[in-house]
Amino acid sequence: MILRLAFLSILRRPARHMLLLLLLAAACALPVFLLQMTAGLYNGLNRAVEPFPILMGAKGSPYQLVINTVFLRDHPIGNIPYRDVEALRESGRADLVIPLAFGDNYRGFRIVGTEPALFEYKPNRTRGPWLSVAEGSAFAAPGDAVIGSETARRTGLTVGSTFRGIHGLTNGTGEEHGGTYRVTGILAPVGGPYDTAILVSIEDIWRAHRHETGGQVRRGGIVRRHSGAAQAQAAPAAAESAEGVKGDVTAVLVHPTGYREAMQLLQEAQRARSSDSQLIFPAQTLIALYSMAGQSREFWELLTGGLIGAAVLITLLAMYWNGLSRLSEFALLRALGAGDSAVLRLLAAEQALLLLTGAAAGWLIGWGGSVLAAGAIEGRAAVGVSHPHRREAGPPPPPGTWRPGPPW
Amino acid sequence: MIYGEHIQCDFPDGEGHHLRALAISALTVPDHGCCAVIGPSGSGKSTLFRCLSGLLRPTAGRILIDGTDITALGSGELAKWRAGRVGFIFQQALLLPYLTVMENILLAADIAGLDRSQKRREAEAWLARLGMEGFGRRMPGRLSGGEKQRAGFIRAILTAPQLLLADEPTASLDGDNSRLLMGCLLDYQRESGCTLLCATHDPAVQALFPAQIRLMKGALAS
Ligand SMILES: Nc1ncnc2c1ncn2[C@@H]1O[C@H](COP(=O)(O)OP(=O)(O)O)[C@@H](O)[C@H]1O
Ligand SMILES: [Mg+2]
Numbered sequence: 213m214i215l216r217l218a219f220l221s222i223l224r225r226p227a228r229h230m231l232l233l234l235l236l237a238a239a240c241a242l243p244v245f246l247l248q249m250t251a252g253l254y255n256g257l258n259r260a261v262e263p264f265p266i267l268m269g270a271k272g273s274p275y276q277l278v279i280n281t282v283f284l285r286d287h288p289i290g291n292i293p294y295r296d297v298e299a300l301r302e303s304g305r306a307d308l309v310i311p312l313a314f315g316d317n318y319r320g321f322r323i324v325g326t327e328p329a330l331f332e333y334k335p336n337r338t339r340g341p342w343l344s345v346a347e348g349s350a351f352a353a354p355g356d357a358v359i360g361s362e363t364a365r366r367t368g369l370t371v372g373s374t375f376r377g378i379h380g381l382t383n384g385t386g387e388e389h390g391g392t393y394r395v396t397g398i399l400a401p402v403g404g405p406y407d408t409a410i411l412v413s414i415e416d417i418w419r420a421h422r423h424e425t426g427g428q429v430r431r432g433g434i435v436r437r438h439s440g441a442a443q444a445q446a447a448p449a450a451a452e453s454a455e456g457v458k459g460d461v462t463a464v465l466v467h468p469t470g471y472r473e474a475m476q477l478l479q480e481a482q483r484a485r486s487s488d489s490q491l492i493f494p495a496q497t498l499i500a501l502y503s504m505a506g507q508s509r510e511f512w513e514l515l516t517g518g519l520i521g522a523a524v525l526i527t528l529l530a531m532y533w534n535g536l537s538r539l540s541e542f543a544l545l546r547a548l549g550a551g552d553s554a555v556l557r558l559l560a561a562e563q564a565l566l567l568l569t570g571a572a573a574g575w576l577i578g579w580g581g582s583v584l585a586a587g588a589i590e591g592r593a594a595v596g597v598s599h600p601h602r603r604e605a606g607p608p609p610p611p612g613t614w615r616p617g618p619p620w
Numbered sequence: 621m622i623y624g625e626h627i628q629c630d631f632p633d634g635e636g637h638h639l640r641a642l643a644i645s646a647l648t649v650p651d652h653g654c655c656a657v658i659g660p661s662g663s664g665k666s667t668l669f670r671c672l673s674g675l676l677r678p679t680a681g682r683i684l685i686d687g688t689d690i691t692a693l694g695s696g697e698l699a700k701w702r703a704g705r706v707g708f709i710f711q712q713a714l715l716l717p718y719l720t721v722m723e724n725i726l727l728a729a730d731i732a733g734l735d736r737s738q739k740r741r742e743a744e745a746w747l748a749r750l751g752m753e754g755f756g757r758r759m760p761g762r763l764s765g766g767e768k769q770r771a772g773f774i775r776a777i778l779t780a781p782q783l784l785l786a787d788e789p790t791a792s793l794d795g796d797n798s799r800l801l802m803g804c805l806l807d808y809q810r811e812s813g814c815t816l817l818c819a820t821h822d823p824a825v826q827a828l829f830p831a832q833i834r835l836m837k838g839a840l841a842s
Contacts, residue, residue: 213730213731217719220718220719220723221716221718223718224718224719225717225718541716544714544716545727545731546675546699547673547675547708547710548708548727548728548731548775549699549702549703549704549706549728549731549732549779550699550703550731551695551696551698551699551700551703552695552696552699553696553699554699554731
């Protein structure tokens with residue numbers, strides 16, 4: 213009887229309870245939205261860094277190395293010689309060592325020179341390859357390019373299309389290279405920055421820059437030691453003008469065979485003080501970056517906590533107000549024979565119904581909003597705000613998997 | 621049989637003092653009594669009804685109804701005693717706006733836990749008898765003042781109360797509706813043999829009752 217009365221009282225007077233419901237929904241939606249968004253953002257960042265257990269690059273800011281290599285933003289620090297790649301391979305402490313060379317773009321999408329082994333690379337043994345060609349095939353011949361799913365979607369390039377790379381990292385600046393690429397494959401979406409990449413053979417990068425420099429000035433050599441606007445724009449140049457000789461690389465992706473080997477690699481890199489390169493654990497760098505961004509996680513959690521507190525207060529106030537407005541009704545029920553406990557139960561049932569409906573609506577709005585927002589952000593930003601509920605596989609490893617002292 | 625002695629009812633007047641709303645040394649209403657309760661506004665008629673129905677516990681004194689000392693009952697026992705025993709009719713019908721007329725009429729019977737389908741049939745019969753056939757499905761907002769008051773009357777009597785308290789039931793009705801309602805009330809009292817107390821200002825209504833209780837500033841006046 214009581215439940216029915218409570219239900220009818222809400223159902224048949226929707227306008228009367230609309231304000232309360234809206235208030236409840238808004239109070240619930242906001243924290244849910246914020247929690248989902250921050251969780252999604254951190255999840256996206258952590259996920260982006262997962263395929264890069266160890267990075268080697270030119271000496272300089274480790275943040276810049278991570279931001280450039282992992283997130284495809286900012287400029288590279290400089291280059292390191294290919295012999296560093298070979299040294300890592302010969303160390304026997306890594307099961308995968310892949311060079312990466314940056315410096316060119318097509319309509320703002322970064323052209324990344326690399327080796328085909330990247331397509332077989334499985335950062336996590338329980339999952340398939342990180343970058344797999346969904347359509348077409350990997351690059352084989354000079355001038356072949358494999359593009360990320362976002363690159364394909366936004367440039368309209370398809371398998372078989374050709375495009376000309378531009379020297380520099382941003383669209384519109386720099387002169388066109390002679391190098392023309394042909395799309396041979398499109399990557400399956402990875403939900404990260406590499407969706408906006410263009411992968412080509414590192415040989416093509418070397419070749420393009422060899423033509424440009426004409427073998428007279430080793431711009432790569434300059435870039436290697438200094439950083440500045442002009443040099444940062446420079447792509448790795450060939451060490452020698454002759455074909456078939458290895459050029460410089462911007463970064464090296466290293467997958468250590470194990471934790472001990474990772475530590476050894478780090479120690480060796482730290483010992484070789486004279487070297488022009490640095491070896492970093494990007495997950496660690498990311499943690500440092502989080503704390504550098506003003507303890508932003510704590511800030512968001514604090515803000516969300518405050519919002520939840522405000523939501524609870526608003527809810528209590530609204531319920532108190534709703535209860536007050538029903539006093540005459542409760543007096544009537546008492547006069548009709550209802551006991552105090554029955555009246556209290558009616559009030560509680562009604563408030564609980566309102567609370568449940570409002571909270572459910574708010575949760576849905578907040579959750580749906582965060583899914584929509586994540587989609588919108590992913591469409592524009594290089595760093596995907598991967599929504600936790602859209603993750604294909606298990607959670608990413610916590611960003612503290614590697615726990616040596618800071619490598620910088 | 622209603623028997624009261626030394627009934628006092630005080631309300632805080634907001635200035636730290638007490639306002640004595642009721643001070644009755646002795647009150648007797650016989651079984652099947654049919655009484656008008658008269659007195660100027662503020663003389664304590666409503667307060668007396670609230671005390672007799674157990675809604676309000678008097679500050680002092682005893683009230684015995686059919687042998688039960690209701691001033692000695694706990695609030696839970698009081699609610700149980702009240703449900704189904706006391707019928708209330710107010711100046712305004714006070715129908716819940718989110719229930720249909722029928723749901724409103726069945727409310728007191730529902731609270732008392734009476735058989736719903738049987739009470740529904742009785743309610744239909746009463747609606748028909750009062751010229752409101754088929755009104756059960758309507759919402760109260762679409763009823764006239766007289767119709768609402770008649771619905772309130774059916775709600776009060778559907779539990780077959782032994783004590784029927786009508787607190788100025790005709791105060792907001794016109795002459796025709798007032799006569800119709802009073803006719804129902806008195807007919808019902810005769811048919812059921814319940815005790816009926818009816819507070820009223822209206823001399824025409826007072827004249828319908830064989831006995832009168834006259835209140836003056838909370839006390840019985842002769
Ligand atoms: N709940 C209350 N709080 C304070 N004063 C009250 C309350 N109920 C009634 N009174 C006072 O008690 C007196 C009697 O009121 P009431 O019984 O309603 O009179 P009547 O019904 O005869 O008009 C009035 O002076 C009124 O102000
Ligand atoms: Mg009154």
